[in-house]
Amino acid sequence: MQLSETPRTRLTRLSERGRAELADLYAVLDAGLVGHLGVVRYGAPLVLPMGYGRRGDTLYLHGSSGAGWARTLDGAEVCFTVTHVDGVVYARSVFDHSLNYRSAVVLGTAHRVTDPDRQNEALAAVTEQLSPGSWSYARLPTRRELAATSVFALELTEASVKIRTGPPHDEPADVTTGGRWAGVVGVRTVFDEAEPAPDLEAGLTVPAHVSERRPA
Template identity: 55%
Template sequence: MEPLSATPRTSLGRTPERAGTDRSVLYEILDAGLICHLGVVVDGTPRVIPTCYGRLDDTLYVHGSTGASSLMTAPAQEICVTVTHLDGIVLARSLFHHSINFRSAMVYGVPSPVTGEDEKLAALRVVTEQLAPGQWDAARHPTRKELAGTTVLALPLAEASVKIRQGPPSDDDEDHALPTWAGVLPVHQTFGAPVPDPALTPGISVPAHIAAR
């Protein structure tokens, strides 16, 4: 597997020991996420848009309405997409050394619009399966009209940066004697029990792929 790119903007200047260089770690971070943040410049003003996404091999797909100005202008410029997982609050003896445990990925590149009907359906399947594996085969597929109203962008994972911080606080040695509790408050994202649509036809049970989450 090829290593991550090492460009000036993907190389960490501060705390370089937190940089990930293995492409498999990039995949793990992206595959574990549900929401990304798309950074794009619209009419000279930066915007950061939370949106759904999905990864297939070395391509990241994002989607939205054809009327979204952020997606309309994105193919003409470089964009930045980030995914972050918060794993814990690091509580140190000193306020200066408070931190967070996290895993993050940042991807740069010029996206390409996905235009072919088959290609767009394949990309939307990737996005759908990112959120709820098994849902693509359980629900009605998009009509041609719905496809026409949906924009899908493909962003190559050619230039990406990974940053990870895990572990206990990094207090100064002289602060270890302070009578202050220090440690990590773990943060976990979990799914609750499925809540049925009030308009759901009686007798339809929660499908296995949803109940398993």
């Protein structure tokens, strides 16, 4: 399936980097740990980093019920972005330096989730996005904890994806002149070895869903 282009999601520069497949949007979102929520509060833009989760064509966000932004988010127009930096691109000219990246921009109206079953589904999605395997391992939220948490849904009906890969795109004259190095330095996210909590009781080993995040 393809993304539905709108005037707000149409790429106006370097459109060849755009991706039209819905699967590309899923891939960028599913690979992320943190996104950025853009809202307007008190007449000014506000951008907040936060965890998130996806189920089908819905993005789920959550936060404290006491947070100022959460009290005004229901029914608000928002922008949610996720970006992965895959490499720093060194060109022969400063102007042609760049990044290899994958990015997604989602636009739409955020709606509060009030149905208890859907709240649990949303919080499971957020938990599994950040720490796969934890929803079935750790203690689940109590009623009091759920009451202190606001959950919002953002449909993936208006979104764009932009990706850059490959080497620098130098000017032919700079390539011909030579004498300057050009190339790409890759960037990756690496998980360290798990560090146990200082108050952990003796004899507990690191569960598989935690240890497996660090490749052997």
